[in-house]
Amino acid sequence: MVNLFIDVNSASKAFGEWVEHFKHTPSLSAEEVQAKIDQQENVLIVDARRFDEYHTMNIPGSISVPGAELVLRTPHLVKDKNTTIIVNCAGRTRSIIGTQSLVNAQIGHQVYALRNGTIGWTLANQTLEHGQKRRYEDYVDTSKIDEIAIQRAKSVADQAGVKYISIDELEQLQVDTGRTTYLFDVRSEDEYISGHLPNSRWVAGGQLVQETDHYAATRGARIVLIDNMLVRAYMTASWLAQMNWDVFVLVGDFQADLTETGAWRPTTAKIENEIQYIDVHQLYASLEDSFIIDVSALAAYKKGHIPTAHWALKADLARIIQTTDLSSYKRIVLTCRSSLLAQYGVKEIEEFTQLPIKVLKGGTLAWQAIGFGLDQNSSLLSEEIDRYKRPYEGTDNSREAMQAYLDWEFGLVDQLKKDATHGFYVI
Template sequence: MSNLPELNFVQIREKLLSREEIAIVDLREEHIYAQAHPLFTSNISLSRLEVEVLNRIPRLDTTIVIYDDGDGRVERAYEKLLRYGYSQVYVLNGGVEAWQRDGGELFIDVNSATKAFGEWVEYFKNTPSLSAEEVQAKIDAHENIVILDARRFDEYNTMSIPTGQSVPGAELVLRAPSLVNNENTTIIVNCAGRTRSIIGTQSLVNAQINHPVYALRNGTIGWTLAGQKLAHGQQQSFKDKETQLRPELLDNAKDLAKHANVKTISLEELNTLKADRTRTTYIFDVRDEDEYIAGHLANSRWVAGGQLVQEVDHNAAVRGARIVLVDDQLIRAYMTASWLGQMNWEVYVLENDFKTALTEQGAWQPNVPALKHIQIITPQQLFELQQQQNIAIWDVLPFAQYKKGHIPDAAWLLKVDAIKLIQKPEWQAKEAIVLTCGKSNLAKFAAEDVAPYLAKNQELYVLQGGNTAWKAAGFELIENTVIALSAQIDRYKRPYEGTDNSKEAMQAYLDWEYGLVDQLKKDGTHGFFVV
């Protein structure tokens, strides 16, 4: 690695403090990343580099710092990034061990910066909260309350507080006035742990909604630790009731955003920002996805506002970049912008004649690098090939998705391991290797990696349309008979998700969150403030 350019902790810290644009990229798998990393790193594992990097780091002369555990990922990623056109790529001198040795803080878990910010907000704003026992007592007494779940709908549907309804974070200030029973209703906001309930509750408080508002302290984790029963499969959503926009809340949101240094821009001014090649400008549509699909601004990306705050590192990997938010109702954009501004981002809200601007339709499509020529095989051809030849089917889906449904006899692997595996005798002996995943987007890049290492006369194919097309063609996807060729480290198991976490893990997670304010003070690079 000595021949690759490097930046050290001191140099990177200076760039963070001066708000220069920089992307610090952890190339390890998410489970490994979650064990220890600097605050403002983005996890873009080498296994998913091709399908993520151009979207999360769109400007090719951005300063990028990459690191791994000394396992060769850096060298492979460096070569790929240069091939894709990136010109300012560096390696973190000494990796995370040197970062800590030289005085930098290391954080665990994922979305650590946002979770630390949530604790920062509660610490300085004294966000009102109720314990699980207190909320249960209110439910039992049939008090005049509504419980609003600030997570994604799928998380809410998996497990939620009894009587709760789904209102993802950015929707709260817009939707809550239409969801209360009357002017005396108390609003309780929950998530799975702490961050989204704190931010959601404080959003309603900051917007000066005329109702008592509380966070459910420690969310569904606190509920479980109190020995109380969660509901499963609930379907209630803000979409079940018509929303009436409250103009005074929009005014309050605008004022709040102004105090967080958020600026309002026109479409003409946005086009000027986009034309500036010296800066990164992210454009995020923070409405509900159905609204985005029906009509959105060209070149904007859909990210629900609450999730953008929660997972800003998953979407905007360039610290110091500009973020522009789009919402035809404005209130979701201004509330989301107020939080991003307090997290020390440079944020703008677009105000425009949205009827003439939101003309693009359909789901967001990621930008990916150009591919070399790959042989395609249809589902029918693959089915026939299975009967005739000694072949291997490799699936590079996330392991959790692979377990839910894969082609019979398909083995799962991390894409990063494909080069190592294809050189083993048992795979060299196969007449053909077929790569697949959900729609074969990632599989195509896995095939590109594998191609130079094939045995003589060995064929390589990518399944056209992936597992989705296989199922659509009438073939079976199976859930059992898991064949794992890689360590199952592609995803970190959050202690607050799912229904099978130990109470010890839940409590340890809460204890970690409680300590984040002190860790932020030691870190000193965050620039967080509250208004």
Template sequence: MTLPLIHTPYAQVRQALLDHTEIALLDVREEDPFAQAHPLFAANLPLGRIELDAWQRIPRLDTVVVVYDNGEGLAERAVRKLQSLGYQRVSLLAGGLQGWRDAGGELFRDVNVPSKAFGELVEAQRHTPSLPAEEVLALQQQQADVVVLDARRFDEYQTMSIPGAISVPGAELVLRARTLAPDPRTRIIVNCAGRTRSIIGTQSLVNAGLPNPVSALRNGTIGWTLAGQALDHGADRRAGEVTPAQRAQAAQDARAVAQRAGVRHASLADLERFAAERGRTTYRFDVRSPEEFAAGHLPGFRSAPGGQLVQETDVSAPVRGARIVLVDDDGARAHMTASWLTQMGWEVWVLDGVDRSAFTDTGPAPATLPRPSRPVDWIAPATLAEQLANEAPGQTAVINLTTSANHVKRHIPGAWFVLRTDLERALSTIPSAKRYVLTCGSSLLAQYAVEEVAQATGARVLVLEGGNQAWADAGLPTAEGEQRLASPRTDRYRRPYEGTDNPREAMQGYLDWEFGLVAQLARDGTHGFQVL
């Protein structure tokens, strides 16, 4: 039975945000259009990825879910798809994005905006110390007693970094700073690519009472670049081991900060109680490094390194008003992460009293996925390669449903890049074939597109076993470059602070935008942030 489409007005969504009742406001467009304009607490869940991501990101099927687009015709399809997955309280945002705007709702651009806006509010209220790039470089050239700590993910750090900087992702700072700067006279500089993680990282050390002078690198690697100073590439410096005394001190300092912020503590029995509680979503995150998580973690917990969790709350926890439970094995990282999330308006608990022997699960956390809507016919990489080599042109069309960046990096020769969100339109531009072979990185997403391609083409549809990775592992030829793009590359918003070839105007424009976020927060009025 087809359920009726319900339209939820702007005022009702806003009231839920003000009341801190659970709601997931979903923008089902691709990331680039999402980044151009969206409400503060909207989470991006593209239509084409709903089967892969919905159950994990919105684990409770009776969550209030409000879906919108900007008139592209995606939202209604997303509602139907969510309903088919069992979601019971799904509606359309009345008027879509334009309806939000017309009702007086504030719109934000870029991604991870709640976290970035919060970071700007922290700096405005706490006057987080910072130094300009020129001054930091001068300190280095003078061989001053200074250490630069990069608070981003390690892969971001490797792409570009401040010369001499050490990779210490955000939640690791309080745990490891005393090891890297044991002399309290050593000046610590914390940087990221732009502003947010350097502000939060610096203020973390200040809040934890580190005796060293601490400053953020003002405007991060963007500020460094705009100052005409050279960056390193491919650096691999990481923090060393922490002594038991330093670990204990970090845990004590972090716990004190968490207590001031109002963080609560949970036991394993509380976890069972949370799981049985109806009407509440509980996210469980392990905030240690991905390597530690893979080596052993608590069952039911997902990997979310603390610094990135604070940076990307909209990605990890799209249900605003949900409960968050954090765990580590040292007492520092979970408490510091929890202190920030609590200030951002979340109900946060840290799991206490868990022995390391309980970290029994290894590898990635398993994902529960829905069954494809029709049976899948698989084709082995070697079989596909033989067909492509021996049959006449136009018999087989290979459709690559991976990300555009991955397609450009490596794809099966002759494959067409298609966004699943754009599938029907893209197929109309591709020459017709007798059969279609769908693939992506692993073919996990590709299997869900079989029915849509079959209905649109009337042809036989197969899925490549193991996807593009299996093709490459078999030693079969690959191509690279922006070839056969049947869909626009809108799945990825080009961040002005990533990479090394962004125009200076874009970098400066990004900084100007960040400076204006505090005023936008005030106009929006739904954030609920309380800076410690």
């Protein structure tokens, strides 16, 4: 029987609940953790989310250690052998997976998940910190190879049935067009930028487990993980294998193959129509008679956009052009953060207007880089529906929404028990 799971990252979140249900992952309530802080007990609180989430709000005194880094970094952050480790996230999944990772790797400390994360902390009327910058990189030597951590992580990966692959075998998989192969680099982004395998995509290992549907859309595909220190790949792979993915870790001497530098760039569809560009100086000189539409994410637009620019969903461009009085303008200018998305909007509107359609070369980032100012006054031409805001993001969520989100997670195990297709197991 197939069950319908409604929300984003549903498979990953359901898996997290499955793990806790069968492994009885140890946890503490927000009140119990606050008591330990108040009593100045020997505890280390590590935040398994992305750093930007941690920076927005965090448990007092905690350090940012994204999920896949926990087994590699946490043993070097504890005060002594008696330190109790507490893992938190915003809700439940990354706390559960992070805590169980440390338990599975047998690191020799008491480990607990903060039950219900920052949501539970907020619902308990306890105070969060904001704007903190404590990161594991500030406290440990990130270049040092940890052989003990490698052994621990390898043992977990073996138990989960993870497979291993050489660089030559990887090349054979990549030329196999009969099946999708994803190649993910699960180190830190800085490590990826300094040198990575061509055609690999960076994603923090913990986020890959948390948001598998975002990164690996083809169910049943092969997933190959890269980490020259191995620990992060082993631990990430152990969870993906238990989620029923066909997962491999790249092993062997491949350091010399990490030849590509820079941030990951997605492969984009070919733009068939001819694009006319306008540079930032030209646009600056013609702001008054340019109808500017910014198709960036709304959150990016609100942080700062070109003066007079309106925000719109790319999907609404044709409707907007057909229903807007453009008689006082000499051109239409499309922009976004980088100009990439804006380029794809030209074809959608060119048949509905006689005005020249320009794309701002380099987008809003180029405007900002030259020193021109940004505006934060919003002019919205579309509904604010470009992104589903999850109830654990940001600091302005209602208590009802946060509790409803937790209640949804609590019900996922019962849903899984009615579903014969998920293939989850736990070691």
